[in-house]
Amino acid sequence: MAVENAPMTDLVPRRSGGLSSLRGKLSFIDLMQSLGLMAVILLGSAVMSTLSPVFATIRNIENVLQSATIIAVVAIGQTFVILVSGIDLSVASVLVLSSVLAVGLVQFQGFSPEIAILAALVAGLGVGLINGLAVTKLRIPALIATLATMTIARGLAYIYSGGTNIAPVPRIFIELQASRVFGIPGVIVLTLVLAALAQIVLSRTRFGRSVYATGGNPLAARLAGIKTERVIIAAFMISGLMSAVAGLLITARFEAGAATAAQGLELAVIAAVVIGGVSLFGGEGNIGSMLLGVLLLGLVQNAVNLLNVPPNWDSVVSGLVIAAAAALDVYRRSYLEAGMRKKVIATKAGKQQKPS
Amino acid sequence: MSIADHIAPPADKSVPRAVLVARGVTKSFPGVLALDNVDFDVRAGEVTALLGENGAGKSTLIKMMAGFYAPDDGEITVDGAPLHADPSSAHHIGIATIHQDAHLVPAMSVAENIMLGRWPTHYGWVQMKRQRAKAAAALLRVAPHLNPSTPAGRLSSADQQLVEIARAISEDSKVLIMDEPTTSLSPPEIDRLFAVVDDLKSKGMSIVFVSHWLDEVFRIADRVTVLRDGRLVGSRPICELDHDKVIRMMVGREVRDTILSKRPIGDVVLRVSNLSRQNVLSDISFDVRAGEIVGMSGLVGAGRSEVASCIFGIDPYDSGSVEIAGEPIRPNDPKAAIEAGIGLVPEDRRRQALVGLMSVKSNVTLSLLDRISCLGFLSMAREQEIADREIRALSVKTPSSSTRVSTLSGGNQQKVVLARWLARKPKLLILDEPTKGIDVGAKSEISELILRLAESGMAILLISSELPEILTLTDRVLVMRSGRISASLTREEATSETIMSFATTG
Numbered sequence: 001m002a003v004e005n006a007p008m009t010d011l012v013p014r015r016s017g018g019l020s021s022l023r024g025k026l027s028f029i030d031l032m033q034s035l036g037l038m039a040v041i042l043l044g045s046a047v048m049s050t051l052s053p054v055f056a057t058i059r060n061i062e063n064v065l066q067s068a069t070i071i072a073v074v075a076i077g078q079t080f081v082i083l084v085s086g087i088d089l090s091v092a093s094v095l096v097l098s099s100v101l102a103v104g105l106v107q108f109q110g111f112s113p114e115i116a117i118l119a120a121l122v123a124g125l126g127v128g129l130i131n132g133l134a135v136t137k138l139r140i141p142a143l144i145a146t147l148a149t150m151t152i153a154r155g156l157a158y159i160y161s162g163g164t165n166i167a168p169v170p171r172i173f174i175e176l177q178a179s180r181v182f183g184i185p186g187v188i189v190l191t192l193v194l195a196a197l198a199q200i201v202l203s204r205t206r207f208g209r210s211v212y213a214t215g216g217n218p219l220a221a222r223l224a225g226i227k228t229e230r231v232i233i234a235a236f237m238i239s240g241l242m243s244a245v246a247g248l249l250i251t252a253r254f255e256a257g258a259a260t261a262a263q264g265l266e267l268a269v270i271a272a273v274v275i276g277g278v279s280l281f282g283g284e285g286n287i288g289s290m291l292l293g294v295l296l297l298g299l300v301q302n303a304v305n306l307l308n309v310p311p312n313w314d315s316v317v318s319g320l321v322i323a324a325a326a327a328l329d330v331y332r333r334s335y336l337e338a339g340m341r342k343k344v345i346a347t348k349a350g351k352q353q354k355p356s
Numbered sequence: 357m358s359i360a361d362h363i364a365p366p367a368d369k370s371v372p373r374a375v376l377v378a379r380g381v382t383k384s385f386p387g388v389l390a391l392d393n394v395d396f397d398v399r400a401g402e403v404t405a406l407l408g409e410n411g412a413g414k415s416t417l418i419k420m421m422a423g424f425y426a427p428d429d430g431e432i433t434v435d436g437a438p439l440h441a442d443p444s445s446a447h448h449i450g451i452a453t454i455h456q457d458a459h460l461v462p463a464m465s466v467a468e469n470i471m472l473g474r475w476p477t478h479y480g481w482v483q484m485k486r487q488r489a490k491a492a493a494a495l496l497r498v499a500p501h502l503n504p505s506t507p508a509g510r511l512s513s514a515d516q517q518l519v520e521i522a523r524a525i526s527e528d529s530k531v532l533i534m535d536e537p538t539t540s541l542s543p544p545e546i547d548r549l550f551a552v553v554d555d556l557k558s559k560g561m562s563i564v565f566v567s568h569w570l571d572e573v574f575r576i577a578d579r580v581t582v583l584r585d586g587r588l589v590g591s592r593p594i595c596e597l598d599h600d601k602v603i604r605m606m607v608g609r610e611v612r613d614t615i616l617s618k619r620p621i622g623d624v625v626l627r628v629s630n631l632s633r634q635n636v637l638s639d640i641s642f643d644v645r646a647g648e649i650v651g652m653s654g655l656v657g658a659g660r661s662e663v664a665s666c667i668f669g670i671d672p673y674d675s676g677s678v679e680i681a682g683e684p685i686r687p688n689d690p691k692a693a694i695e696a697g698i699g700l701v702p703e704d705r706r707r708q709a710l711v712g713l714m715s716v717k718s719n720v721t722l723s724l725l726d727r728i729s730c731l732g733f734l735s736m737a738r739e740q741e742i743a744d745r746e747i748r749a750l751s752v753k754t755p756s757s758s759t760r761v762s763t764l765s766g767g768n769q770q771k772v773v774l775a776r777w778l779a780r781k782p783k784l785l786i787l788d789e790p791t792k793g794i795d796v797g798a799k800s801e802i803s804e805l806i807l808r809l810a811e812s813g814m815a816i817l818l819i820s821s822e823l824p825e826i827l828t829l830t831d832r833v834l835v836m837r838s839g840r841i842s843a844s845l846t847r848e849e850a851t852s853e854t855i856m857s858f859a860t861t862g
Contacts, residue, residue: 204733204734204736205729205732205733205734206725206726206729206732206733206734207732209718209722209725209734210725212711212713212714212718213711213714213718213722216711216712216713216714217707217710217711217712219707219708220707220708220709220710220711220722221711221722222670222690223668223670223690223700223702223708223709224690224694224709224722224723224776225690225691225694225695225723225725225726226691226722226725227691279713283711283713283714284713
């Protein structure tokens with residue numbers, strides 16, 4: 001990884017050294033992204049703990065993290081889709097469909113909770129498969145294809161539930177919500193495990209590499225022998241599955257099959273993923289940074305609540321944070337690019353001075 | 357309304373004054389220094405030919421004069437008025453550019469296209485009558501045969517070009533830049549275009565003309581300016597030059613003849629039989645043997661890259677077959693082609709081969725994921741080992757194997773693509789314009805590499821527009837014209853003249 005081990009170093013002018021020679025390196029770019037977000041989060045938290053006595057309590061932090069888990073799980077799936085330069089608007093609808101199925105199949109049809117949960121997950125995979133097929137085989141733009149399934153899945157959830165929340169939920173959900181692993185709420189642990197798995201898949205497997213290649217340059221990926229259509233379908237199926245898992249989490253949290261929940265959640269998820277440094281153009285981003293984006297949005301929401309910002313102003317504040325994060329991201333990119341450009345000029349100039 | 361009204365007659369007939377002046381223009385992109393301190397003058401009433409090999413910086417200079425890019429350093433002025441990096445500023449100070457592909461709005465009429473963005477209005481309402489009159493006046497000068505109300509999309513590409521020239525006239529442009537205007541034209545259309553250019557010139561308009569065809573340059577240009585590797589080589593009146601001098605300015609060296617060592621030619625590796633694709637390819641049949649370098653020549657659009665696309669499974673074909681060592685390959689499946697032992701270095705490496713956001717290492721191993729993984733998990737150590745080995749073998753100049761590939765220079769990017777295939781050791785390597793847009797040094801390295809690979813027994817299909825490359829490297833040349841193979845020439849038969857004659861009239 002280090003520059004010293006590199007086989008050729010003559011592209012880097014000695015003088016500029018340090019920072020500018022690192023700017024072209026991918027690991028460095030990722031690090032900048034995460035560090036920037038981390039700084040914003042720490043700074044914001046420091047300010048908040050002086051403004052509100054409640055903020056820095058374990059209870060509040062736990063609350064922030066717990067409510068962030070649902071967005072985080074959906075965002076893990078969304079990350080796969082955005083990495084292959086797609087977008088999935090159907091996530092919130094899949095979430096409620098999964099939620100009403102998981103409760104409804106027990107309440108209305110009398111299935112065992114295990115089968116109901118399995119059915120909910122399969123439904124998520126199914127919607128993802130349909131999204132993927134529509135995007136690859138029918139060549140419908142992802143925005144439109146998932147807009148259609150978003151409407152359909154939400155409609156099905158309403159029809160099945162009769163438009164109201166279904167309660168009570170099977171015991172397993174209550175136990176999930178109450179569970180603790182080493183004193184940490186079980187849902188948080190579950191989310192972190194899913195995130196770690198996703199990160200391993202993305203960085204260490206053939207499929208993950210194919211995801212980045214397909215999003216970065218689909219034609220080049222295809223010409224290198226990658227079955228890009230299958231990669232895209234799989235990404236949508238992962239998104240569907242993750243949304244279904246989030247549906248189970250929301251069932252546990254609200255103790256109901258929540259037909260009317262998660263309105264507009266898909267936009268919050270996309271915002272969090274983009275704030276977390278996943279490029280909407282595809283091919284760039286990682287789960288770690290993405291989770292920081294989710295956390296930042298969660299903290300903003302929490303701050304707005306704690307500071308008694310008048311109702312309806314909270315969405316204005318959230319919007320401003322999203323805009324600021326996006327602007328910072330653009331600025332960061334152009335800074336890195338400018339660094340690369342200077343390096344090339346310096347190299348060319350250096351070459352000219354050498355006698356040939 | 358004529359251009360001549362706006363331009364003072366030159367004080368001295370022999371040296372017309374410079375209209376467009378570029379001084380010290382420098383522009384770099386990530387990985388390339390495209391223009392390096394270039395001075396460039398365009399004189400009133402002259403046709404200046406802007407020449408240079410691929411990647412010399414012509415396109416960058418043209419895009420800059422058209423206002424698409426801001427120079428990193430230096431300035432461009434037209435009659436003293438500075439050009440800002442904005443296409444509307446270029447139009448405003450009198451530079452009109454005709455790009456390689458016509459920039460017309462297909463659904464709008466010829467008249468509307470001529471007046472595009474400058475529609476005569478009255479309180480916001482477009483005045484159709486005035487628009488037609490103004491457009492007709494401009495059209496009369498260059499293309500009296502066109503009807504101003506025809507939708508532009510229905511015109512031939514030659515006529516679309518004339519409409520763009522008419523637009524330049526209606527704008528009272530002082531400088532008209534034409535980027536390879538003849539590539540898609542037939543000989544009579546070229547004659548008509550040149551007549552129009554002569555007429556514009558006599559009215560005092562300055563013209564910048566970019567072409568790869570030296571015959572055209574000698575027919576029409578008054579002055580030749582040559583760029584090489586982003587730097588100005590020189591600018592001279594055409595009367596001081598001949599073909600050889602211009603070529604020498606462009607390449608900066610004599611085209612040397614490499615003496616081919618006799619290689620043993622083995623069994624047939626690639627057999628293409630009666631390959632046809634509607635409106636693209638008809639009845640293509642040829643073999644490539646182990647250790648053989650077969651060149652494929654022809655004009656742009658003759659179907660060479662399309663042959664490569666069908667062999668490699670990028671595009672489907674209607675009939676015929678492709679076999680590697682006697683085994684037919686499943687059509688339209690690049691993965692099957694790769695597994696059968698074919699490698700492809702495509703023409704447009706940024707678009708077709710490299711994932712710019714990924715590291716050099718990941719790009720090298722992109723087609724090797726099956727070889728560096730076990731049960732779907734990648735072996736990072738194995739990946740590093742392969743990448744390091746290939747980077748060293750091809751002496752790719754990169755700060756590190758985890759550097760983003762898009763920051764490398766063109767030649768080094770091409771080496772990364774080559775490294776990918778060399779690591780797989782294909783039976784057949786197809787190279788489509790392998791030295792396009794890379795500097796001279798890397799070019800000769802790649803040529804030598806191709807020879808070495810053939811010596812090791814690899815079959816090579818080399819598609820190239822550069823005749824010297826075809827003539828020095830190949831054992832046999834297939835010439836294509838309009839989707840057919842018009843000739844198969846042995847090394848002895850192949851000369852620039854025979855190849856060009858079969859490429860243009862076969």
